[in-house]
Amino acid sequence: MNKADILQRVIDRLNIDLDIARRAAQTAYEAATHEENIAENKYDTLGLEASYLAAGQARRVEEIRQALASCQNWTLKPFDESRGIQTGDLVVLEADNGQSQYLFIAPDAAGLKVHANDTPITVITPRAPLGQNLLGKAEGDLVEITINGARQSFEVTRVM
Structure with missing residues (x-):
């Protein structure tokens, strides 16, 4: 197995996950801001729940984006027996x-x-x-x- 290939697979998977998370965040945002979700009374919480979901989805997008950037900007090194197992192995x-x-x-x-x-x-x-x-x-x-x-x-x- 090739570590560079595995890292590329991780990056590819993160790109897919980021795309899915962005679409989910956009859908949640649209639901939270839709005029039909404006609360009509104190028991009508659909809009509030949608806003919580939108905020959570936005956080998830940011987490995936940061993970993707970390992996993309990272340089693999060959295993060094004198140092033992390290990040990248x-x-x-x-x-x-x-x-x-x-x-x-x-x-x-x-x-x-x-x-x-x-x-x-x-x-x-x-x-x-x-x-x-x-x-x-x-x-x-x-x-x-x-x-x-x-x-x-x-x-x-x-x-x-």
Whole structure:
């Protein structure tokens, strides 16, 4: 797998998400400002609810725009064994049950999922608990994290 290809897939996905979010924000804004949504009494809250939705959609557009800018303005570097895992690395973790997962550590866009060669790759950031635990690690190292009160252990099986 090629990290540059994965980063481009993340950028492409963010562009799609941004377009969808912009259209949703515009629709919510139009609903909030439409003359039929003017409150006729104190119990008529349709316009108020629409304005809350419009504000939330506008925040979502801004979050995606910032994530997109972070990814577009970021330079990938090859994995440096002396520094260990850093932002920009593609990491393969294996759980105790033998199941593997691919993680791409990006500057933003946490939680985004992309596919490369029919393999799902989850984007995480160094700010996430798992991302923090991975920084500086190398192949063969163990990483532990608590998820919903349960301690889980993963082995770093590959870093690209």
